[in-house]
Amino acid sequence: MTETAEAAGRTRRIRWAAGSAVALALLFAGAATVAAARDGGAEHHVSAPAPQVPAADSADAGFARDMAVHHQQAVEMSFIVRDRTDDEDVRRLAYDIANTQANQRGMLLGWLDLWELPKAAAGQEPMAWMSAGRHAGHDMAGMPGMDAGYEPHDGSLMPGMATRTELEQLRGAHGEQAEILYLQLMTDHHRGGVDMARGCADLCTVKVEKRLARGMVEGQQSELEAMAGMLAERGAAPRPGKVS
Structure with a gap:
């Protein structure tokens, strides 16, 4: 296979992975809207049970809060690298992730908002819902930061998140240096995100949220494979064991 054909194949894989994730997101959004509409309509029927709302300290609420923060940094890093490289594959990947x-x-x-729960839980540490699941007897073994606890540092609140120092390094990089650092940081980010999504798939009780979590695992694993190949093309590799 020629270099051009390999690049085209890689681009198709990236587009497929990201496109699938977007399609899943839209599908789940539609399902949530229909479910909400049904719950609203149930108010007119005396015999219909009230919709179950997760507690503020539940895995469902904890995952929604923590993954929203986790995702926001991925969007930020993707916009940073977009302006620091002319490489179309990296720019396309960054756009798709964002x-x-x-x-x-x-x-x-x-x-x-639908559950009328706060977007930030006062006094609750990030990832506490996963630790609670472990103490409740769920098998959380192998998830980085979950056995010994994760210590937030330098702006990195959860496993896989970049530190303030690393974000500044990305902002100061250009060209291939920026591409490699972005791919390494995003690989760490996806590893942490996959572990968190697996935790929700195991612990969450809202079905549409569990399905979204499973879709995140599949989509981000596909992107991890693509990023490993892009790093190899640049003579680099993911940072070994780096998630925390």
Whole structure:
């Protein structure tokens, strides 16, 4: 296969992964809207049960809050690298990640509004809902930062999030240096996001949210594979074991 054909194939894979994630986001948004409409209509029927709303300290609410924060940084990094490279593959990947995760973030915050729950839980540490799941007997083994606890540092609130120092390094980089750093940081970010989404798939009780979490796992794993290939083309590799 020629270099041109390989590049075209890689671009198709990236577009497919991101396009699938966007399609899933739109599908879940539509399902949530229909469910909300049904719940609203149920008010006119005395026999219909009231819709179940997750508690403020539930896995459903915790995942929605934490993943919204996690996604926001991915959007920020993607906009940063867009202006620091002319490479079309990296710019396209960054656009797709920003578009997908901004859409998903809007859904997560929308659910919190629908549930009339705060978007920030006062006095509750990030990822506390995953620790609670472990203490409740759920198997959370193998999820970075969950066994010994994750210590927020330098602006990195959850596993996989870049620090303030790393974001400044990305802002100061250009060309291939920016591409490599972005791909490495986003690889760490996706690893942390996949682990969190798996936690929701196991612990969350709202079905549409569980389906969204599973879709995040599939979409981000596809992007992880694509980013590994893009790093290899630049003579680089993901940072080994770097999630925290």
